[in-house]
Amino acid sequence: MPGYWWECDHCHRRRSFYEELGMGPVIFLCDRLSVDWNQKELSRRCGACPNGSLRITFEFPRRGGGTETLTVIHIVGLTPPERDGYLPMLWETEPAGEPPGTRWFHFNYIYHRGNWGLNKPAVLERGNLGELFALYRCKAGNELDPRAGGPALRDPE
Secondary structure, three states: OOOEEEEEOOOOOEEEHHHHHOOOHHHHHHHHHHHOOOHHHHEEEOOOOOOOEEEEEEEEEOOOOOEEEEEEEEEEEOOOOOOOOEEEEEEEEEEOOOOOOOOEEEEEEEEOOEOHHHHOOOOOOHHHHHHHHHHHHHHHOOOEOHHHOOOOEOOOO
16 A cells, blocks of 8 residues: 555654565554554654654545645554454544644544555444544543544543
8 A cells, every 4th residue: 555654753754564564554453553552553763863753654635636644643443353354443643734733533444454444434333432432542541522622522421
């Protein structure tokens, strides 16, 4: 998948998934990240500069044409096989063309280790959505609160 790569947040050096990990993004998501959704897997030391970190970066289609470059901040998901090969995920990203600190949230999926769903919206049942937000809260260490103007959503009380 040529639309996904690792990019340094300091020197902007780019490396393909295969150069960096010896595997593509879908295999990385299925075999490494989904094991425990360890967010440290999403950042790697840049080999070209002392201060940078490599992060997953990709092109996202914009309405009306063109693309937006997004950098992955967090990814969590509901792990198969209980989903019958369906791995829905919540991705928190930072768009390059927006003010710093702007976050976009995507619901993507992988189905039977195929990459097609990474470009399509995931469909979740209400209970699965709550589970996904709880996992995000645990792994990302922050709440999703729309009233605060940042990441947002709290369980009903």
